[in-house]
Amino acid sequence: MIRVFGLKNCDTCRKALKALAGLTDAVEFVDVRRDGVAREQLAAFYAVFGDGLVNTRSTTWRGLNAEERAEEPLALLAAYPALMKRPVIERDGEVSLGWGKQVQARFAP
Numbered sequence: 597m598i599r600v601f602g603l604k605n606c607d608t609c610r611k612a613l614k615a616l617a618g619l620t621d622a623v624e625f626v627d628v629r630r631d632g633v634a635r636e637q638l639a640a641f642y643a644v645f646g647d648g649l650v651n652t653r654s655t656t657w658r659g660l661n662a663e664e665r666a667e668e669p670l671a672l673l674a675a676y677p678a679l680m681k682r683p684v685i686e687r688d689g690e691v692s693l694g695w696g697k698q699v700q701a702r703f704a705p
Contacts, residue, residue: 597622598703601641602683603629609683612695616685619705628677638673641684645693649673651681 598616602609604627616623626633633641642649650669651657656678657665664672673680685692685699692699 597624597687599624599626599686600683601626601628601633601680601686603627603678606682608695612683612685615695615700616703619703628680628682633673633677633680635670635674638670638680641680641691641693642670642673644691645681648693649681649684650679654679 598620600609600613600616600623602612602625604610604625609625613623613625647669650672656676660672660676667675681693683693683695685695685703687703692702
């Protein structure tokens with residue numbers, strides 16, 4: 597089972613879903629804004645990716661004031677799910693961030 601965490605309107609997430617669906621039928625999409633992500637799951641992702649999990653180039657980030665930006669990253673991600681870099685892809689306990697060439701190679705047949 598492959599779980600993809602992202603946003604339904606994110607082009608990168610759509611590309612990843614399309615490619616992964618071509619490899620296996622066992623792909624589950626979790627829309628982080630609509631469905632949310634459990635705090636434990638966010639903590640597990642943060643343990644792997646650290647501050648790299650927070651998308652500081654997003655419009656959501658740019659809309660935050662300095663006080664909000666200074667908050668703990670997990671609290672920010674819980675309050676603003678769209679701040680999470682995406683997609684986060686989970687398979688058999690391993691997680692990947694983004695849909696770059698290295699990540700694509702991990703899932704190539």
